[in-house]
Amino acid sequence: MATSDELADAIASMALFVDLSTPELAGVAHTFEERFFPDGERILRQGLRGSGFHVILDGEASVVVDGEQRATLSRGDFFGEVSILLGEPPVADVVALRPLRCLVLDGPSVEAFLVAHPRVMYRMLQAQARRLRNANRWRS
Amino acid sequence: MSEQRPERPFPPGDYPLVVVGSGPGGIQLSYALGRLGIDHAVLSADEGPGGMFRRWPFFQRLLSWTKPYAPAERGSPAYERYDWNSLLADEPAHRSLMPEFMDGTSYFPSRPEMERNLVAFAERTGVAVRFGTRWTATRVEEDRSGERFVLVTTDGEYRAGAVVFAIGVAEPYVPPSPGLELAAHYADTRAAESYAGRRVFIAGKQNSGFELASGLLPWARQIVLASPSPAKLSVNTRSLVGVRARYVQPFEDHALGGGVFVLDAAIERIERAGDGPFQVSLRRTDGAGEVSLEVDDVIAATGFVTPLLDLPALGVATFGQSRLPAQTAWWESATRPGIFFAGTIGQGAAGLKKHGQPSNSGAVHGARYNARVLAGHLARTRLGRTSQPAAIPPDGLVDRLVREVTINPALWHQKAYLAWVAETDPDGEFRDGGIQPLAHALDSGGGDALVLTLESDGQGSTYPVVYLRTVRGVTEIVLDGDVFLDFGGASHRRALEDAVRRLQSGGSRASNAAHLPATG
Numbered sequence: 001m002a003t004s005d006e007l008a009d010a011i012a013s014m015a016l017f018v019d020l021s022t023p024e025l026a027g028v029a030h031t032f033e034e035r036f037f038p039d040g041e042r043i044l045r046q047g048l049r050g051s052g053f054h055v056i057l058d059g060e061a062s063v064v065v066d067g068e069q070r071a072t073l074s075r076g077d078f079f080g081e082v083s084i085l086l087g088e089p090p091v092a093d094v095v096a097l098r099p100l101r102c103l104v105l106d107g108p109s110v111e112a113f114l115v116a117h118p119r120v121m122y123r124m125l126q127a128q129a130r131r132l133r134n135a136n137r138w139r140s
Numbered sequence: 141m142s143e144q145r146p147e148r149p150f151p152p153g154d155y156p157l158v159v160v161g162s163g164p165g166g167i168q169l170s171y172a173l174g175r176l177g178i179d180h181a182v183l184s185a186d187e188g189p190g191g192m193f194r195r196w197p198f199f200q201r202l203l204s205w206t207k208p209y210a211p212a213e214r215g216s217p218a219y220e221r222y223d224w225n226s227l228l229a230d231e232p233a234h235r236s237l238m239p240e241f242m243d244g245t246s247y248f249p250s251r252p253e254m255e256r257n258l259v260a261f262a263e264r265t266g267v268a269v270r271f272g273t274r275w276t277a278t279r280v281e282e283d284r285s286g287e288r289f290v291l292v293t294t295d296g297e298y299r300a301g302a303v304v305f306a307i308g309v310a311e312p313y314v315p316p317s318p319g320l321e322l323a324a325h326y327a328d329t330r331a332a333e334s335y336a337g338r339r340v341f342i343a344g345k346q347n348s349g350f351e352l353a354s355g356l357l358p359w360a361r362q363i364v365l366a367s368p369s370p371a372k373l374s375v376n377t378r379s380l381v382g383v384r385a386r387y388v389q390p391f392e393d394h395a396l397g398g399g400v401f402v403l404d405a406a407i408e409r410i411e412r413a414g415d416g417p418f419q420v421s422l423r424r425t426d427g428a429g430e431v432s433l434e435v436d437d438v439i440a441a442t443g444f445v446t447p448l449l450d451l452p453a454l455g456v457a458t459f460g461q462s463r464l465p466a467q468t469a470w471w472e473s474a475t476r477p478g479i480f481f482a483g484t485i486g487q488g489a490a491g492l493k494k495h496g497q498p499s500n501s502g503a504v505h506g507a508r509y510n511a512r513v514l515a516g517h518l519a520r521t522r523l524g525r526t527s528q529p530a531a532i533p534p535d536g537l538v539d540r541l542v543r544e545v546t547i548n549p550a551l552w553h554q555k556a557y558l559a560w561v562a563e564t565d566p567d568g569e570f571r572d573g574g575i576q577p578l579a580h581a582l583d584s585g586g587g588d589a590l591v592l593t594l595e596s597d598g599q600g601s602t603y604p605v606v607y608l609r610t611v612r613g614v615t616e617i618v619l620d621g622d623v624f625l626d627f628g629g630a631s632h633r634r635a636l637e638d639a640v641r642r643l644q645s646g647g648s649r650a651s652n653a654a655h656l657p658a659t660g
Contacts, residue, residue: 022423
C-alpha cells in the first residue's frame, strides 16, 4: 500500500523519472495506477491486444517468449511500451516471479503522457537504445 | 444486545463459511450461496441491509441508472443491461426490483429508493443477516481439520474455514498532506445551505469531489477543486473511469468563468489561524508555479479505504491508495488463502483491464455477477460441491455462443473480465464451463476451451471476442462491433461458426492473434 506521496518518493530515484520535479512526480503518481500481481500471475500475454505500460515498484517478473524465459525484470524496469508504441500485441508473456507491485498506465494514455513529459520519453529512448545495443552485442 | 433480540440468526459458533457485510455485495453473495444450498452465516455491524446506501451518496442520488422502460422486458436477463441497481435472483418475482421503488423523477434512483430496493430483496428472498454484530478482530487457529479463521465480534466468536468480507471501501481517508487534517472529509460535509456565500476548496477531482461541487453550485460563492493530475471524464474514457456526466456541470462553470476553478495542483500546505479563513498553498503540476488562496471551508474529497482491521497482520497484502486487498482472479486474498472478498472490494481483482478499460466490480452492476460466480467457486473449492458440467451438443454450440453474447448480462456488464467458457472434456465433447473470470479462463490451462467475452476498446466500440485456448497457447479472435450493439446477426454467427471450426481443427499459435471480420 502506498499513498500518492509515497509513490512519488518511490519513483523519484528511478532512471525513467529522474528528471522530473517534485510536483511532476506527484502528478505521475496520481496518473499511474498501482497494481499488485501475485506470484505466478501473467501480466502481459503474448499475442493478446490491449495491455498497459508497467513500471516495477517492487518484485521480479520474467519475460517469456513461446514458453522460454528470456529475461528477468526488477525494480525500476518497465515493460509493455513496445506493443503500445507499435500498436501490436505483445510478443512475450510477462509473469510475476514473486509478488509484484507495478505502476501501470493504460495503453491509450501512454502517447499523451510521453508527449507531456518529454524527459521521460528521452529516458525511455535511452533505455531502448541500451536494450538494442545489448541485443546487437548478443548477436555479434 | 443478543439478550434483547433472541430471534437473531447465526449465534456465535462454527460455520462452514462466514460472510461479513450486508451491503449489496454481502446480500447478493448470501442469496447465491443459499440457492446453492451452502450453509453460511452473515454478520453485519449495521441495523439493516444496504451498506453504504444507508447513508451515501451525500446528495442522496445514485450515479447508476435503472431504466424503468427499456428495450427488454423487465425481469428478463436482457433487462439487466438497463438496470444497474437490482440484485440478481433466480425467481422471476424477485428480479428487477429497483423500478418498483422509483418515483419517475429520474432514472438515477435516489438513495432512499436504492435502500428500499436492497431491503426488499433481502426480505423477499429470505436472506438472513445477524445485524448489530460488529467484527472486531481476527485470528487463525489450527486443528486436525486444518486452518480455521476466528472472527471476534461484539456478540462472540465465529469459526470458519473460509471467510468472505463484503465490508465496502467505506473508511474515510485523508492523505498525509500538510494541513489537510484541518479539512472536513467528504463524509463530514455539512448541509448544503450552510455553505451559502462561502468560498470552498475541495481537495480531489474524482466523482465525490465533483458531486460536492455540483451540489454546492447554488450555495457556494466560489469553488476551487484541485488534485495533482487532470480530471478524467467518463464520456471521454467511455467507461466508469472519470467524473460521471451528472457531475460535469462544475466543469462547464469553470470553462465559462462562473466561479468554479478546476486546478491540476498538489497541496503544498493548508493553514488556519483560529476560526479564521484557511490559507491554501498549491503547487501546479502543469508547470505553472505556485498558487495561494484564501477560503472559508476545506473539504477533503480524497476517497475511502477498505476497513480491513487486522487482516493485513494476518498476511493480507493491500495495494493502492484505497488499500484494496490484493486478490486472485477468484477474489481470494493473493497472500492469505481462505479469505475472500465480495462487493466493491472485488475491484482489487482487476483482471486484464484491456485497453485500460476497468471492470465494473466497484459498482453493483458488476459486483452482483462476481458474487454469483464466487458463490459457485466457494461451493466447488471450499465446500466440496462438485458436479459434472452439462454437455453441449456439437450442433448446439454456435447457437449457445450467439445466445450468450447477445443476452448474457454478465458478459455485458463485466467486459473483458467475466467470460462464458465452453471446455472440452477428454472425449472431445464440449461442456458448459459457465461464467468464469477471464484471467482464470485464459491462464488456467486444462483442456481446449473456447472463451467468449464482450469487450470495449475505449474508443466507442463494443465487440465480441473469442479466445481459443489450446495446449499451444491462446489465440484472440476479435469480432466486429455493431452500431446497435446487436451481436446476434448472421455475420456474427458466421464468425462464431468459424471460431468453433478453428478450435476443432486445433486452434493456432498464441502469437497469431487474428481479426475475423464479421461483415458480409
